[in-house]
Amino acid sequence: EIEAATEAPPESENGLGQVGSRAAILGRGHTLMNLGQDDPALQAVEDAIARDPDDAGWHLRKGIVLERLMRWPAALESYDRAILLDEQCAQAYLAKGGILNQQQRYQEALACFERALASRKISNSEF
DSSP states (O other): OHHHHHTSOSSOTTSOTTTOOHHHHHHHHHHHHHTTOHHHHHHHHHHHHHHOTTOHHHHHHHHHHHHHTTOHHHHHHHHHHHHHHOTTOHHHHHHHHHHHHHTTOHHHHHHHHHHHHHHOOOOSOOO
């Protein structure tokens, strides 16, 4: 995957060609988070969003990083944006439900978990 990513043309269809492929950006973000460097990971995701603002996956990943930084309102906004862009994004519903559950907003959390079950579209590629 990394080899294929480095052979990508300078400008890919999703607009991420200048900095690297989606796989490379995901790998960089994942590595930064594993190193405990959540702020640079957030910047990498925000750069990707700037290039491809309608990608629900980038907003989901931004929410994950924001959640690690304990920035709950911003994480919820990112999950909401992911859901707005892809109503079947089960992971965004699950993550949002987790935050709402911690905030003792149980009815809202339950609705998110039920929506995640209904969508049954859980991505295998996450940070």
